[in-house]
Amino acid sequence: MGKLLCDSTTVAESFQPSSPIVPWRDPKSAPLEAIKAVDLVNQTAIAAGGGGWEDVVGLEEQQRRHLQRLQSKGVLWKPPEDGHSSTLRSVVFRLSHGGEVSADGNCLFTASQKAMGGEIDARELRKRTVSRFSEDLGSAILQEREGINDAIRHMYSPDLRNGWGIHVVQEVKLLANKADRLALDSAIEELVQLGMQREKAAESIYKERCIPVNDGTSWAKYMLISGSPDDEYDIITLQYTEEGLLSVDENRDGRAAAFGDDIAIECLATEFKREIYVVQAHGSDAMVDEENCVFFLPHRPRSQIMELPIFLFMKGTGWCGAGADHYEPLIAHPSSLVSQEKVAVVL
Template structure:
């Protein structure tokens, strides 16, 4: 494993984090951050101000401006003098396309990782999951399978006190789509309603996303023609089937769940903080309208964290499943005693 390197005489703004698998990142105070990726150099210009970000209420905007002006203090979880304390100013990293790859597009931008694109990040995340899933204990594997089943193949007899609509995800091989359509048409000719026929055929012949191996196939789907599977979504209300998304255009697996974010954190040996901003109809006051959801890697932390942003106007719909990047500017000029938020440590 890599080791977090720090010269105790170095200021926070000049701290270098190094791992054998990640590019060396030299942090600077300037709002333009230069990242040396050995073969190429990427310069990030000053980011969008919070005044320019659409869809925010005034209380959200004021709180987010505090994060940028006062900073966020991050301590390594080991919380000893061997590891640097860093103060970051958080600014919005701009909009990303809602094409199903937003978790990975936002992560690529937040990491300032010019050497890879969103699809490469998705592939590495799925591959990391497969490697880790194969090495866990039987008890942990069962817990992971149960969590996946709960999210993507829920028990439709329960859960209606929380959800108005529940979704079941299925995987259809692209090469089987013509045969699936023919089977559905046969049932329609026999007098079955098409929606009921499609539900029956898809549930019978497609792969349910209900365990680790099927989740890895699901999360690998990037919306490319090279994808092996298409995602079929069955939507249900308590009364029964509501709608079938047959996904004729082959869109990506859009939902960035906690498992995916933890795998991404593990792959890069970094904590990932999802910063959620809730509106006034989420029944929270201004002091609590923004909060940080940490995702720690399963391995040693060898790099500083990166941050993702989700915004919304209510508790249940906050951000939906759309991620945007936050750019973390380290600064030695901000007071550690007056920061807006303290993260990490014990």
């Protein structure tokens, strides 16, 4: 599973100004210069490495139609005009669905693995993402570091006095050292024996003894968790409504993994010096019209862009929470372009 925020600018602004959302549009008014810049690559078989959209489950017809146009017409990607990407040329990509990946909390990294060609496994991608974050955080100035900490706190240790106009349920993430689980259970049981309700006792002990995910250091510990027995920590999730505690997910089997968030995507982009576009397809329950049901969320690296972009897919269901929590790979096929009308989107 993955995670994008209702207000994704909170995270993006902590690292760098974010590129704007690229809405769906046919670039009929695009300048001819953009088309002339296309790097004509030999057409590959679209079916190789990616499938069509007709068999992808969970899509409404308006979403399916637009995604099929992405595959048939393609999207035009142009390298940034910053003087550092002169070796890259504009390319048209036809985007096809790269298949389902397991919804085990690791989907950002398993989807990225497929989108990148599978040369690096998902677990290594997670480790390199966290390593890049920690290195960049260590060199950040105080103001940048404070902004990053604020963004993390907003996501994983929210102020439960606010935000109820946006969220019905808010979550607090805590880290329990696997070696401490027996001691934690014992402390919870002591409170239960004193007459405290089990969930309230668990909430009290976990908040007192576990690590809150509220800054860069704790985020790095959290994002390393893949749901493996080798993880140092287990994720504890406290869910709240405006009325108070709703539930405690104690994750006793230790299988919960840290969902990839906007910070992780930007760090992944920085590590590999390439843009990552999250293609979101929102349905009718998101109250968007057909022409705007598909849009691109760009994540630019904090370094020079040296490689072509990769694309990830997210099926949306509603607007709040950015609509979904699961990433799937998109396979980007370089394509020769015949005319301007064949481009569905200019990035």
